[in-house]
Amino acid sequence: xxxxxTVIAIKNAKLFPNDRDNVEVKIGKEARVKAMLSYFDSNxxxxxxxxxxxxxxxxxxxxxxxxxxxxxxxxRKFYNGLLNVVKKADSNYSFSGYLDVDxxxxxxVMVKKPAEGTAFHTVIFSKEKPNDNGNKAESQQPQPAxxxxxxx
Numbered sequence: 001x002x003x004x005x006t007v008i009a010i011k012n013a014k015l016f017p018n019d020r021d022n023v024e025v026k027i028g029k030e031a032r033v034k035a036m037l038s039y040f041d042s043n044x045x046x047x048x049x050x051x052x053x054x055x056x057x058x059x060x061x062x063x064x065x066x067x068x069x070x071x072x073x074x075x076r077k078f079y080n081g082l083l084n085v086v087k088k089a090d091s092n093y094s095f096s097g098y099l100d101v102d103x104x105x106x107x108x109v110m111v112k113k114p115a116e117g118t119a120f121h122t123v124i125f126s127k128e129k130p131n132d133n134g135n136k137a138e139s140q141q142p143q144p145a146x147x148x149x150x151x152x
Contacts, residue, residue: 003077003101006070007125013048014120015039015111025051025067036064037121046070048123050111053085064095066109066123081109094121098128 015037024032037050051065061084068079083097095111105128112122 003070003079004106004127007068007079007099007101007107008127010044010046010068010070010123010125013039013041013046013123015048015050015123016120018049023049025049025065027051027054027065039123045072050121063097064111066095066097066099066111068099079107081105081107083109083111099125 016039018035018038020038021034023035023038025035026032033051035049036052038048040047047069049067051067053062053064055062063082063084066081066083068081070077070079079099079101081097081099083095086093086096092112093110094113095109097109098105099107099109101107108126108128110124110126112124114121
């Protein structure tokens with residue numbers, strides 16, 4: 001299974017509010033913040049962390065960084081993506097964007113709002129579909145100072 005297939009095989013992962021100080025997300029070359037949402041599955045071998053909302057300096061647009069690690073020990077791979085806030089009032093999603101897998105922005109990510117009575121968000125990974133021209137859709141994600149595939 002290649003990296004993209006591995007990521008999209010993660011179905012409806014649940015992200016819970018993070019209450020641990022040592023669960024962090026790297027948001028720049030040296031900057032780390034406590035994760036807002038997180039989930040770890042040791043059986044399957046993945047870890048998802050979401051940083052609190054940030055604002056792009058150039059545009060002022062709000063976004064979150066999602067970091068995903070897949071695998072165990074030396075075989076662990078890290079993938080990062082920037083997700084925009086979904087501003088449509090009738091949307092079931094709070095954030096959407098793309099995940100860079102092996103240096104290519106190919107996996108669409110949607111973070112679903114918690115349903116009434118639940119304490120978790122749901123993250124959905126799917127393969128990006130080409131637009132009507134057959135090309136990949138252009139994302140309008142803010143670009144941080146450092147979006148390299150690095151550990152949290």
